[in-house]
Amino acid sequence: MKIGSVSEEKKIEKRIAITPEIAKKYIDLGLEVSLSENYGEHLGFADKNYKEFGVKIFKDEKEIINSSDIIVQLGLLSNDKISFLKKNQSLIGVLNPYDNKEIINDLIKNNINIFSLELLPRITRAQSMDILSSQANLAGYKAVIDSFANFEKAIPMMMTAAGTVPAAKVLVIGAGVAGLQAIATAKRMGAIVFATDVRIASKEQVESLGGKFLTVEGAENLETEGGYAKEASEDFKKKQEELLAETLKKIDIVICTALIPGKKAPLIIKENMITNMQNGSVIYDLAAVQGGNTAFSEVDKIVVKNGVRIIGETNILNKLPTSASNLYAKNVYNFVSNLYDKKNNKININLEDEIIEKTLIK
Secondary structure: OEEEEOOOOOOOOOOOOOOHHHHHHHHHHOOEEEEEOOOEHHHOEOHHHHHOOOOEEEOOHHHHHHHOOEEEOOOOOOHHHHOOOOOOOEEEEOOOOOOOHHHHHHHHHOOOEEEEHHHOOOOHHHHHHOHHHHHHHHHHHHHHHHHHHHOOOOOOOEEEOOEEEOOOEEEEEOOOHHHHHHHHHHHHOOOEEEEEOOOOOHHHHHHHOOOEEOOOOOOOOOEOOOOOEOOOOHHHHHHHHHHHHHHHHHOOEEEEOOOOOOOOOOOOEOHHHHHOOOOOOEEEEOOHHHOOOEOOOOOOEEEEEOOEEEEEOOOHHHHOHHHHHHHHHHHHHHHHHHHEEOOOOEEOOOOOOHHHHHHEOO
16 A cells, blocks of 8 residues: 655645654555655755655656555645546545535545545544644644734733833633633733633633633533534624623734634624724734634735734744644544554545544545
């Protein structure tokens, strides 16, 4: 059995799906590994680092895709490479089936097995494969670091002979994995941290990290069975809006992380709220690429409105590509290990396995 991966478009995606450490694990598992030339060079992983473990390096990416039983990537292959796929191959990655529905349906018609890892069920057995959690952890951390770098005041409280510098106040919207890491990072750096989420179960987690949970009066628990947030009612949105509008008047930095899988990001911070924020405040919108949680959010831009800086990124993980790649590669390896039948040297698409059944796009 052969597993391969080709270079991503580096202007869009700097992460890689197979690191040298993980390449060795695949080979120890009994798979042959093929990669494109200079695959990990930009992250400090030279071709020789892969070759010493037995990885085959090719200049021709068509040859890699044609000869591989399993292709692992970050996202969907580019249009010029997708035509190289053939029947009975398995393509694994974060393939965004909601936006790429037409392309993926064409691949399925050609008998190509498509596994999209963001669809993994949130069960104990899938934790080691959970790419959303591993990547969101890093995103939450980096959003805080970048926000603090754009905030032109000190973060922790400082008592000096000349007077006291107050601690910065941070509000985290959405207490999922990214939000919780943002809370922990901001708290460690000396900020006073507040957080809000539609899932009431998040309150205990927020408070365990030293944050203050803002609760909408009479809120219901808006959590799906899979552990994700679901869309709020109009009544809840109105109450949340009133609470946020008042809170934001005293907040210095906002980290937005609220997303609903497969849908446009909910608009939470409206134009009138930004107008009432303090001059010099910063908003980091991790949901910008899906429309944004904030009015005025633009991808890959810092927009200044009424003295408030609003930051959006296409892919914040391009700023931490080595750490993100190490975690992603391990997640994918654990998924492939579960999929691969070593005894019979084949891919075993066992639809009774919830992990396989949920990630296979049919």
